[in-house]
Amino acid sequence: MKEEKNFLTDEILRNLPQTHKYIxxxxxxxxxxxxxxxxxxxxxxxxxxxxxxxxNEKKQAIETLGYYSSLSGVLRSxxxxxxxxxxxxxxxxxxxxxxxxxxIKKKMEGLVSI
Numbered sequence: 001m002k003e004e005k006n007f008l009t010d011e012i013l014r015n016l017p018q019t020h021k022y023i024x025x026x027x028x029x030x031x032x033x034x035x036x037x038x039x040x041x042x043x044x045x046x047x048x049x050x051x052x053x054x055x056n057e058k059k060q061a062i063e064t065l066g067y068y069s070s071l072s073g074v075l076r077s078x079x080x081x082x083x084x085x086x087x088x089x090x091x092x093x094x095x096x097x098x099x100x101x102x103x104i105k106k107k108m109e110g111l112v113s114i
Contacts, residue, residue: 012047012060027107028078030085031065042074043067046081079105 013022016034020043023033034043044065051058065081068074083101091097 009060012062016045016062028082031078031081033074033078041067041069042071044074044077044081046085075108076105079108 016022017036019038020034020036023035025032030047032045032047034045035041036043044067046063046065048061048063049058050061066074066077068077080101082104083097086104087097087100091100
């Protein structure tokens with residue numbers, strides 16, 4: 001099985017807790033999930049490119065979006081975040097926003113009941 005190239009480089013992983021396992025999936029990029037092996041909790045992260053104000057150099061930055069006690073909880077938040085990250089820039093109604101969220105949620109329900 002060919003391993004997919006992902007944005008979680010060795011440099012990024014060195015700066016994240018070593019007691020965690022990480023789940024990368026291209027379908028939820030730029031999000032990824034951490035599992036704290038010391039207590040079984042889940043952490044939702046987002047990868048963003050930031051530009052240094054002093055050097056104008058672009059660098060990848062990791063932002064923690066939340067902590068969760070269950071896989072279904074973190075996947076529910078992934079679905080909501082994907083509406084913001086991969087959805088349109090403008091929704092023409094609340095109904096349209098909810099439909100976009102429901103569409104992503106349905107795709108995730110095949111993985112675990114959320």
